[in-house]
Amino acid sequence: MSTGSNFSHLDDDRRPKMVDVGDKTAGKRTAIAEARVMFPAPVAEALRGSDLRSAKGPVFDTAIVAGVMGAKRTHELIPFCHPLGIESCNIQIELIGDTAVIRCAVSVHGKTGVEMEALSGASIAALTIYDMCKALSHAIVIGEIRLISKQGGKSDHRIETPQ
DSSP states (O other), rough: OSSSSSSTTBTSSSSSSSOOOTSSSSSSEEEEEEEEEOHHHHHHHHHTTTTEEEEEEHHHHHHHHHHHHHHTTHHHHHOOOOOOOOOOOEEEEEEETEEEEEEEEEEEEEEOHHHHHHHHHHHHHHHHHHHTTTTSSSOOEEEEEEEEEEESSSSSSOOOOOO
């Protein structure tokens, strides 16, 4: 059914609806998202000097677990996301200068993509880092949450950006 617009989550009357994936072909679908957490220099130094631990515990390890949980529960947070049996969720976090760079890669064999799951995983990991480090400073900035790539489905998509 055509929606009369480019928005897949609107019906002909422009009311919200969940996309029907019943007739789609199942296949491998993957997505990678990235988020960045910018620290004031003294906070980044404190993390480096404490083996990436805060008073609450291991910052990046905790963020990885939280990000995976967030990716798996995306359908509970985003109204029109389908529940998916995620097959893989890999989160990597690297402290580069004063910035934590979070990459969340998610894959599934299914009828719909996992872009929102990857974005949710990266976002929840970033929020967890903020939570664990906020006692050191509230000047921590979460930013640049973006989709890096998606594969499978109707189209593949990759964004290249300057470093």
